Amino acid sequence: MKKFCFSVFVLFALGMGAAASEPLNLRVVWSEDPQHAAVVVWDSDELMADASLLYGTTSRKIGPLGLLKRKYANEAAQSESGLYPDREAKKPKKSADDWVSPGASAPLYYHQVKLENLEPSTVYFLAVKTENGIGREFHFKTAPEDGEAFKLIYGGDSRTHIDVARRMNEWIADLVVEDDSIIGLLHGGDYADTPRRELWIDWLDAYSRTTTKDGKLLPIIPIIGNHDVIGESPIFRQAYGYPGGTNDYYTCRLTPSIGILCLNTEISAEGNQRVFLQEELESLKEDEVKWQLAAFHKPAFPAIKKPSSAKVSWVPLFEEFDIDLVLESDGHCIKRTVPIRGDEESDDGIVYLGEGGYGAPQREPKADRWYLQGDNAFASKGDHVMMLEFDGSTIRYEAILDTGEVVDKASFQARR
Amino acid sequence: MIPVLLRLSFSLTCIAYAWGIYNYSCKVFSYLWAELECAESLADTVESLMIGGLLLSAVCVWFERLRWFALLGMIALVIEMLAETLVPSAKYPYLYWAEWMLRYSTPVVLIMLLGSRQWSRRGGVLLMRVAVACVFAAHGMKALYSDPQFLDLILVTARKVGFVMSESAATGVVHLIGATDLLFAGIALFAKSKRLSWVLWALAAWGIITALSRVSYGGVGNWYEVFARSSHCLVPIALWLHLRKERK
DSSP, X not given: OHHHHHHHHHHHHHHHHHHHTOOEEEEEEOOSXXXXXXXXXXXXXXXXXXOEEEEESSOSEESSSOOEEOOOSEEEEOSEXXXXXXXXXXXXXXXXXXXXXXXXXXXOEEEEEEEOSOOTTOXXXXXXXXXXXXXXXXXXXXXOOTTOOEEEEEEOOOOSOHHHHHHHHHHHHHHHHHOTTEEEEEEOSOOSSSSOHHHHHHHHHHHGGGSOTTXXXXXXXXXXXXXXXXXXXXXXXXHHTOTTTTTTOEEEEEETTEEEEEOOTTSOSSXXXXXXXXXXXXXXXXXXXXXXXXXXXXXXXXXXSOOOHHHHHTHXXXXXXXXXXXXXXXXXXXXXOOOEETTEEOTTOBEEEEOOOSSSOOOOOOTTSGGGOSTTOEEEOSSEEEEEEEETTEEEEEEEETTSOEEEEEEEEOOO | OHHHHHHHXXXXXXXXXXXXXXXXXXXXXXXXXXXSOOOHHHHHHHHHHHHHHHHHHHHHTTSTTTGGGHHHHHHHHHHHHHHHHHSTTOSSTTTXXXXXXXXXXXXXXXXXXXXXXXXXXXXXXXXXXXXXXXXXXXXXXXXXTTOHHHHHHHHHXXXXXXXXXXXXXXXXXXXXXXXXXXXXXXXXXXXXXGGOHHHHHHHHHHHHHHHHHHHHHHOGGGHHHHHHTTHHHHHHHHHHHHHHHHHO
């Protein structure tokens, strides 16, 4: 009996030892081609250089209890791993009384695996394989087939109030359980207050709460914000698998009918990025992509601050190519502008939605601005995300507070 | 004439900042509200006090007896700059003090130049020279860092006049401008007074060109950006006038 108890203790202790280097915050990142590709990223307290990702279209678990296991069809090696950069520690915000920084100032490593040649609208099961064995199984669904109706969550500015971001992510996980048509989350940038490891640990831990209890992952489409690039930090690229390479801008062809131009307001808007934007808009036009959206951090038609360089460099192209909708962040409020064309309200203008309420403190918008006035506009504040439902020739939009209250809604008809 | 130029410069700067803060808020608000987590109403009150101080200064700087009130505007500018350096998203926190030096030091220069003692007037002139040098050196450094705003000013202006310029070409131009700014800043600080004339005129011309580029970039709605930079042109002219007067 003593031997048995000792063996159990040893096994338990070994298990605890293995848990210390368990993959943390496993996430799926979508960038250029979410129907066929994804980047899976996870973090760990120790470098797991030899770890790989097992994945396939069938779950490893067999039977209702999942006691029997089968092999995954595929195994992918890491494309990159390393240590997140750190900077000097900063005191937590006073409002976050329950602020607990898991492993603050401790080293944290990232591990990226690129998945390619995936099938659209297909559930993939995945697990990290380490020298200690195969970890928890997660699953995610690739971007839908053309023509399928679905919902995409848009949120931005999760910095500062990590307690709010955690709560909102748990609420989003509930939404994902309730509504199977939610496919992913587009984040408008500013994930943490500064690109310091101990703050990003908190954000990545908070985002992992969007994962449902049965392991369903909510893919994220990341956009870079001004708080993510301080000191030219590489943390955004490390945490999200280099979306947009080293330029941090890209076009997300969510489906053949939907193109989201994910732009970067923290570099020159007019130089290479404008050339890229023009080429991409021409390509979307040539491919007759039905829905053309743009998303970036600093707004062209802000509700509080002054217009970013997007207004001068990108808005004329948006109007020339008749894009459908623009998603912005940075202001920390809720806004829906009137349709704008040529710097004035126009029936065939473009609507700008924003401006981030995913954990950042909320501010009173300047509702007296011309583009925020009238029945076709909305301006308010509150912790929120926006739900975009793509259904054939209509996008239905709702601004939803974290209480579940819908404070604004509208629908947009396809131009093409 | 010299006090008029300095008064005009500071007055325009104060009006520009008051208008900018009223319409687009300021970094002091961001710092108090987002970083220190003060109540929005408190941050709003501070912002309103800053606007009041700036407008009061814009007027008081013109009156001999009220000139000390101009320091209110200077305080508003200094705390805005301080907030700019303290917010986590600050890109060049160590450069802001130098970059804005002409904007906030002008009332002190004015008070010193209007003083009756010689050390005060000499100090005013020295402060003007240091401020001119610091402003051009800081802009030069930002240019050498390929500041995206500077790149966009050149690229958008070029596009608007029908000239296609690549980002790499614009980067080369910005670096050249940066190096020239640093060279001129060094001359403004260390050259003998009698050899300073052409540099001061060059700096004044460059100051007005770069200020006006805000309008060529963003349209006439950016007038306040030009006003905010009026000191980059008017103070070098004031310094030149002073040095000419000294030589006579």
